[in-house]
Amino acid sequence: MSDGLRASVENSWRELGDIDRALDRGEITEHGWYAAVLAVVEPAYLGADNPQAQSGHSGNPARWRQARRLLVDALPGNCDVLDVGCANAHLMESLVDWAAEDGLVVEPYGVEISIPLADLARRRQPRWSHRIWTANVLDWQPPRQFDVVRTGLDYVPPPRRADLVAHLLEHVVATGGRLVVGVFNEESGRDILEREVRSWGYQIAGRASRAHRHPALSYKAFWIDAARR
Numbered sequence: 001m002s003d004g005l006r007a008s009v010e011n012s013w014r015e016l017g018d019i020d021r022a023l024d025r026g027e028i029t030e031h032g033w034y035a036a037v038l039a040v041v042e043p044a045y046l047g048a049d050n051p052q053a054q055s056g057h058s059g060n061p062a063r064w065r066q067a068r069r070l071l072v073d074a075l076p077g078n079c080d081v082l083d084v085g086c087a088n089a090h091l092m093e094s095l096v097d098w099a100a101e102d103g104l105v106v107e108p109y110g111v112e113i114s115i116p117l118a119d120l121a122r123r124r125q126p127r128w129s130h131r132i133w134t135a136n137v138l139d140w141q142p143p144r145q146f147d148v149v150r151t152g153l154d155y156v157p158p159p160r161r162a163d164l165v166a167h168l169l170e171h172v173v174a175t176g177g178r179l180v181v182g183v184f185n186e187e188s189g190r191d192i193l194e195r196e197v198r199s200w201g202y203q204i205a206g207r208a209s210r211a212h213r214h215p216a217l218s219y220k221a222f223w224i225d226a227a228r229r
């Protein structure tokens with residue numbers, strides 16, 4: 001992979017690679033991993049002056065749409081959607097609007113590990129304040145379950161990513177619901193993350209992708225349908 005391509009994939013999350021390596025070498029604990037990630041995320045998001053950047057995205061509204069609207073492809077119909085790592089709630093807002101363009105009604109919910117970011121989300125969207133919880137999703141026991149749960153796998157330390165998928169499917173996704181992983185940037189012809197999740201024993205029920213501004217990359221998401229229990 002060229003340096004330019006690597007930079008586009010990793011973007012501001014490069015610093016997070018150092019945190020993963022520190023955990024791997026035993027220099028920090030898992031608790032320290034979350035603290036170190038938040039020490040990167042909170043100042044960047046809370047110091048931003050636009051809603052995309054307060055959600056960790058460096059582009060303008062058009063690029064935000066290109067990078068995130070593909071999640072509408074994952075919606076099975078009218079549904080409630082939990083955004084894991086909802087940051088300032090901008091994806092919650094955007095999903096409602098984009099789904100409506102396709103004639104769908106989305107009821108958005110969020111969970112966020114950062115206390116100040118969850119507070120920001122509630123301040124920006126007071127009508128949803130009771131739907132935004134503050135928790136580490138990995139050990140969160142939700143008060144209800146959701147038709148669709150969207151997550152990133154990089155919200156937990158690398159050795160806990162399979163545990164995150166298992167926890168979400170067992171405790172957070174409703175019976176017959178859907179777990180959506182993404183959006184993430186990856187080389188277009190290579191489904192590395194999807195292959196890893198399949199290696200944990202899950203079937204991928206569907207996927208969506210869109211062109212990235214770097215010609216070798218795509219914005220991607222894929223999903224797993226929860227068994228009917």
Ligand SMILES: C[S@@+](CC[C@H](N)C(=O)[O-])C[C@H]1O[C@@H](n2cnc3c(N)ncnc32)[C@H](O)[C@@H]1O
Pocket residue numbers: 041055056068083084085086087088091111112113114117135136137138154155156182183
């Ligand atoms: C890149 S932002 C995602 C914003 C928006 N949901 C999106 O997909 O565009 C990631 C957010 O996840 C939150 N987060 C990271 N780890 C988490 C965890 N274990 N539990 C809950 N939230 C987490 C971060 O604080 C950050 O606000």
